[in-house]
Amino acid sequence: AQSVAQPEDQVNVAEGNPLTVKCTYSVSGNPYLFWYVQYPNRGLQFLLKYITGDNLVKGSYGFEAEFNKSQTSFHLKKPSALVSDSALYFCAVRDRGNAGNMLTFGGGTRLMVKP
Amino acid sequence: DVKVTQSSRYLVKRTGEKVFLECVQDMDHENMFWYRQDPGLGLRLIYFSYDVKMKEKGDIPEGYSVSREKKERFSLILESASTNQTSMYLCASREQGSSYNSPLHFGNGTRLTVT
16 A cells, blocks of 8 residues: 655745755655645646656756655755745655556645735 | 636535536546545545546556546536545546656545445
C-alpha cells in the first residue's frame, strides 16, 4: 500500500522569508512524487514532480522540492515567500510498481503568508 | 492550455435524489478521474477511466457510479444521494503517456450539499 503524510495542517510564514511544506511517503517500491497547489475556489494545479534523477526538482512559481530517499520525504520549499503563495498544498505519491497507476494524496497543508 | 470543465459550481440536492455531475475536457486525454475532497482527508479517488467505456473503481466507489460514453466526457452519478456525500467533487484528466506520470489537470470543482 502507498500513503502520504503532511504533518502540518497549516504553515505560517512572513513574506520574504523561506518556506517549507513537509511531506513524507510510504511505498513498497520506488516512488513517483508530486506537489499540487489549490487556490481558493479553484481546482488543483500541478507544481512539480520527481520521477528519477536529480533529487532537487524545480517547478512553477519558484517552488522546488527535495527528494530524500533515506528519510522518505519530499518537502516543498521556496527561498522567499509571497503573499500570493497563500493556498492549500497537496503532496501525492505513486508506487512505481502500482499497476493501477493511482495517485494517493496527502491531507493538504494550508500555507499562510503574511505581509 | 488544457481545460477541464465541471458543469456546476454549486449543487444542493435532497436525500434520495439521483445526482449527475458532469465533466468535460478539451485535450483528447485518455484518462479521466473523479475525486472527492474533504477537509483533513485530502483527495480520495472515487472512480477513474482509462478510455471510452472503461472504468475502474478507486478507493471509495460505494454509492457512486460513472459513465464514459465519449472520450471528452466523464460523468459521476450518485444513485441515491445521502448526507455523507456532501463534499467537494473534483474531476481531472491526464494524457496517458507511457508511464502514467503526466500531471493531472483539474476542474474547478463542484460543491455538492445533500440535505
